[in-house]
Amino acid sequence: MLELLDINTFYGNIQALKGVSLEIAEGEIVTLIGANGAGKTTTLMSICGAVPPRSGEIKFEGRAISDMRPNEIVALGISQVPEGRRIFPYLSVAENLDMGAFLRDDREGVKKDVEYIYGLFPILAERRHQAGGTLSGGEQQMLAISRALMARPRMLLLDEPSLGLAPLVVKRIFEIIRKINAENKTTIFLVEQNANLALKVAHRGYVMENGRIIMSDRADQLLTNEDVRKAYLGI
Amino acid sequence: MMTLQEIKKSLFTSLWFMFLTFPIMVIKVNTIEKTIEWRWERMAAVGLGAFVLSFVWRYLIQRKEAGKKRAEVGSEDKVPLIPRLMSDRRFYMPGLMATIVMVVAFPFVFSLYQTNVMITALIYVVVGLGLNIVVGLAGLLDLGYVAFYAVGAYSYALLNVHYGVTFWMALPIGAALAFLFGILLGFPVLRLRGDYLAIVTLGFGEIIRLVLENWNEFSFGPSGIANIPKPGLFGLDLSLQQSTTFIYFLMIGLALMTIFVVRRLQDSRIGRAWIALREDEVACQAMGIDKTRTKLSAFALGATWAGMGGVVFAAKTTFINPTSFTIWESIIILCVVVLGGMGSILGVIVGALILILLPEYLRAFSEFRMLIFGVILVMMMVFRPGGIISDVRRTYKFEGLGNKAENRGE
Numbered sequence: 001m002l003e004l005l006d007i008n009t010f011y012g013n014i015q016a017l018k019g020v021s022l023e024i025a026e027g028e029i030v031t032l033i034g035a036n037g038a039g040k041t042t043t044l045m046s047i048c049g050a051v052p053p054r055s056g057e058i059k060f061e062g063r064a065i066s067d068m069r070p071n072e073i074v075a076l077g078i079s080q081v082p083e084g085r086r087i088f089p090y091l092s093v094a095e096n097l098d099m100g101a102f103l104r105d106d107r108e109g110v111k112k113d114v115e116y117i118y119g120l121f122p123i124l125a126e127r128r129h130q131a132g133g134t135l136s137g138g139e140q141q142m143l144a145i146s147r148a149l150m151a152r153p154r155m156l157l158l159d160e161p162s163l164g165l166a167p168l169v170v171k172r173i174f175e176i177i178r179k180i181n182a183e184n185k186t187t188i189f190l191v192e193q194n195a196n197l198a199l200k201v202a203h204r205g206y207v208m209e210n211g212r213i214i215m216s217d218r219a220d221q222l223l224t225n226e227d228v229r230k231a232y233l234g235i
Numbered sequence: 236m237m238t239l240q241e242i243k244k245s246l247f248t249s250l251w252f253m254f255l256t257f258p259i260m261v262i263k264v265n266t267i268e269k270t271i272e273w274r275w276e277r278m279a280a281v282g283l284g285a286f287v288l289s290f291v292w293r294y295l296i297q298r299k300e301a302g303k304k305r306a307e308v309g310s311e312d313k314v315p316l317i318p319r320l321m322s323d324r325r326f327y328m329p330g331l332m333a334t335i336v337m338v339v340a341f342p343f344v345f346s347l348y349q350t351n352v353m354i355t356a357l358i359y360v361v362v363g364l365g366l367n368i369v370v371g372l373a374g375l376l377d378l379g380y381v382a383f384y385a386v387g388a389y390s391y392a393l394l395n396v397h398y399g400v401t402f403w404m405a406l407p408i409g410a411a412l413a414f415l416f417g418i419l420l421g422f423p424v425l426r427l428r429g430d431y432l433a434i435v436t437l438g439f440g441e442i443i444r445l446v447l448e449n450w451n452e453f454s455f456g457p458s459g460i461a462n463i464p465k466p467g468l469f470g471l472d473l474s475l476q477q478s479t480t481f482i483y484f485l486m487i488g489l490a491l492m493t494i495f496v497v498r499r500l501q502d503s504r505i506g507r508a509w510i511a512l513r514e515d516e517v518a519c520q521a522m523g524i525d526k527t528r529t530k531l532s533a534f535a536l537g538a539t540w541a542g543m544g545g546v547v548f549a550a551k552t553t554f555i556n557p558t559s560f561t562i563w564e565s566i567i568i569l570c571v572v573v574l575g576g577m578g579s580i581l582g583v584i585v586g587a588l589i590l591i592l593l594p595e596y597l598r599a600f601s602e603f604r605m606l607i608f609g610v611i612l613v614m615m616m617v618f619r620p621g622g623i624i625s626d627v628r629r630t631y632k633f634e635g636l637g638n639k640a641e642n643r644g645e
Contacts, residue, residue: 050520074523082521088514099511102504103523151523 001026001187002047002078002155007056007066009039009046016042017053018211024155024189029181031190031198031219033232034208040191041083043208044159047189048080049073060155075103079153083160085144089133093124096132096143100150110150117146120176138169145173149180155187156180162194170194174201195232199223207232245289252285253278299618338487342480350479354551356591357486358544363571363583364493365540370569371578372506373533374513376433378565379420379440383413383538385447385560387545392460392555393453402466406546413542417535425530428516440565448557459556463549482551489547493540494580500536501580509533574615576622585623 002024009017016039024030032040045051047058049070058066065073074080079100088096097117101110118125121142127135132143141161148156158177162170178201181188192198199205199219207215207228215228222228260281263272342350362384369377390412391405400408424435447454454460465478466485473481500506508529511519520526549555567590575586593611597604615623 048521050517069525069527070520071523071525074521080521082517086515086518086521088511088518090514091510099507099518099522102507102511148521 001028001061002189003057003059004043004047005057005059007046007053007058009042009051009053011042011051016211017046019056020208020211020213022206022213022216024187026154026187027181027185028204029177029188029190029202031192031202031205032208033192033195033198033205035232036193038208039211040193040208041159042211044080044157044189044191047073048078048157074151077152077154078157079148079151079155080157081144081148081159081161084163085137085140087132087135087140087143087147090131092129092131093135093143094128096147097124097150100147103151109152113150113152117149120179121146138165138173141165141169141173142176145176145180149186153186155189158188158190160191160193162192162197170197174198177201195228196223241290241293244293245286248289249282249285253282256281295618342483347476347479350483351551352592352595354479354483354486356588357483357490358548358551359568359571359587359591360490360584361486361493361547362541362544362568363575363587364490364497364580365537365544366568367537367572367578367580367583368497368500368509368540369533369537370572371583372501372513373509373530375424375530375533376429377436377534377537378433378562378569379436379438379443380537380541380568381560381562381564382420382440382443383416383541384545384548384564384568385443385557386413386416386538387542388549388555388559389447389454389460389545390542391546391549392463395463396460402464402546402550406543409546410539410542413538413545414535416542417538418531420538421531421534424534425527437562437565440560440562444557444560447560454557457556457558459554461554463553463555465553466547466550482547486547489543490584494584497580505529505532570612574612574622576625579622579624582622582624589623 004020004022006019006021007017008015008019020039020043022030022032022043032043034040042051046053046066049065049068049072053066056066057064060073060076060078063076065076068076088099091099094114097114098110101113104110118128123139124143124146127139132140135143145156145158145161161173161177165173174197177188177190180186190198190202199222202219205217205219205222206213207222215222215225217225223233257278260277261274263274264270265272341353345353362380365383366377366380369375369380387409390409391400391402394400394405394408420436420439424432427435448457450456465473466482467473468481508519508524509532511522511524512526512529512533516526519529548559552559571586571590572583573586574590575584576582594604594608597607600607619625
């Protein structure tokens, strides 16, 4: 479904991605793990068009998207949950969700999806009139994921959904990620520092270091891999 | 409470004020006789005044904090007084009728001078609503907004001088030119935000003014353009009184149209895009909103209203020169928006009326006029930081299929 072919991405003169290639098939949960500054977020930014790669190619369903603008990429069906949640702080929960459906015209469908979201996260239904900024960290993350889902994406990009959340909340978020994948067949690309949890949820994983992919395998294989365990799982 | 600590605090405040005002209030140099007059009794007055006022100040702050706490404790959110009155039919209809009668009767009841002041205020309503799109809705701080006002005014004046273009032709042309200039300014600032954006727009405003001031062949320089015709009405010959009344009603019409259009824009898709842009630029992009187009449209549409306001301004004063378009004008328009309440249409209207009418009617206080004006501005921002009528946004009614729609105030 999504294919990265040897992409090189730069911030000014600094090369953040050095020939990254990866592939995600439809219906999969794929995770990208690695240490701070490995280039995980940059990979996501390259995909969604915020920091386009200087060379290499990104293909979504066979179409080259490396030159497209961010809003065109969203319109293709790639939705992103940005790092640090980035919900709209002064808009209510309901309005945040509504913003997620910005590109959609089917009022009825949007209404139904809001119901679905409220079923998925009952706490959001309770707080629908509350301003987004007054929610707790975990609730904000739920809202950020929900908002991305409101676009009815075929592919969901998640950037560090566990960032700054309590372990119990993180667990709940990951359960939901798995549920979204199973129920809607939404392909998920998950960027995480919490390698242990990410690998438990994902089907496949890529390991990144210094802007390069150094390893890729099935998630359960990576979990038992000696090097990965030592470097990222702390066991 | 008059505790010892409170008194001590006030004492320090009054000492500080006595020290601060010492050079201007106490010393008076007579340059002719070369003597210095010491007016100590004034210092005593300042000290006493500051002492008393500091108590009032603290009392008001306390009341405000208490109010905030009460609002936090109360579970149901309180809709502020004015929107609540607006949504109540019993008050709304008579209120609306009274306003209409007042608006229609105004030029016939009051003097020519009063009507002229009102026209100025109405121009600021229109221009303020335009800036409200840029600052209040899209959250882009624009300090050079007066440039578009100048574009409108000069496009009418110059087209009239060179080609004899009439007011009615110039109105759409001025609006269109301002629109173009809005896009022109929009492009270089697409990547900027916050302080940087403010500085660049400030520069843009000054550039326009300096060009007008120095390019004599084009704009007649500082001497300006005189004898700009007032708007005509089917070729009728109007007396000064009549034409002023006519411009008044023209401005009322323009203001109503502006209110209508801005309201529609606010609820439209592009209005939502502006709000998303204001709230969080990164997230806005992640929603699939075209950031470039959203920013440009905010600048261009905001500028359009300034252009129209400028055309009317030129027609009303019949004389323009670059001194009408200084940074001070930009600041006043920005004050109209911020003081009135960012994003709120009614707020901007009230803000414009207060900011333009107040200095006029404070003329009785002559030299203290600007001082009182300044004090009112400071007080407003301390006690009502959201503006006179803060924006109570509509909540979208996505209550879901199963639940009954809760009744929420708009």
